[in-house]
Amino acid sequence: MTIPDSLVTDPSLRECLELSSKLRILCQQLLSDLQAHGELSEAALIERARQQKLLYAYLTQLKVLHRAAFMSAREAKQTTTEARQEVDRLHLQLQNLYYEQRHLRGEITACKDFPHSYTSLPLISEEEFLQLHPEHAEDDPHALMIARLHNEKAVREDLERQRKELSAKKQTLILENKKRKDDLASLDEQLKKFIEVWKSPLSGGRKGLIWYQFSRRDLYKRPSRRNIEIQNDVVCSH
Known part of the structure; x- marks a missing residue:
């Protein structure tokens, strides 16, 4: 072969x-x-x-x-x-x-x-952000989202600062109101004492007439007690 x-x-x-x-x-x-x-x-x-x-x-x-x-x-x-x-x-x-x-x-x-947390944030719209910050108009989507997040952070920090200032003012007003309420309560106590003293006889068998003078300007101040007149053997009654 x-x-x-x-x-x-x-x-x-x-x-x-x-x-x-x-x-x-x-x-x-x-x-x-x-x-x-x-x-x-x-x-x-x-x-x-x-x-x-x-x-x-x-x-x-x-x-x-x-x-x-x-x-x-x-x-x-x-x-x-x-x-x-x-x-x-x-x-x-x-x-x-x-x-x-x-x-x-x-x-x-x-x-x-993946459901990222930034996707659920109540950010302002992209159009509104670009109107406020036109310098980011040429950024890619990633850089634009970062800029929007930074802007949202700055806005929220400013709002938080304002909230703290208003909260401090609120606490100050609350303290002032409390002080005025205490002054009014003290005024009520003094009025009660005035009525009791005015109705009761003084020591030694004398009766006196005690007058309190209040000024509108000093309404929230402690009232001054003033002895106007003391008369012997005179009884005043209503």
Whole structure:
């Protein structure tokens, strides 16, 4: 069975095939001579010896070529194994990249769908913010959101400061009102004492008339007690 030359392209293998073909032809000639009966002449014996030497030379050369082809096949196999391992390594690396890509896409989707707290803040609209701060008109969405959050923080801090000031004023007014209520309560007590003293006799059998004078200007001040007139042996009654 002959192998087409188009299937073998390696020079060493082609040389091996050519040598094998020559060796086959030589063996066939020797077999034909051995099968022929009769005595051979001296020239025929010399020719047979030459053919045998040539046969041994072809065999030796074929062994060398066979060994070279075997070593070349081993090297090719080793190279193929290394290339396959490299391909497997690259394929595994590619699969890892695909896995990492899917993981990162999932994380990106989760981050986009995450209900951030700033999305629920009652911020002013973007159009109103840009009207108040036109210098942020060219900002990207991320920088624009940061600017809106900073603006909201500043506004809330200012409102908190105003709330504290108003709360302090409220406490001051509460204290003032409490003081005035206490003054009014004290005034009521003094009026009661005035009525009791005015109705009761003084010590030593004398009766006195005690007058209290109140001014509209000093309504919330403690009233001054003034002894207007003391008469002996005079009884005043209503």
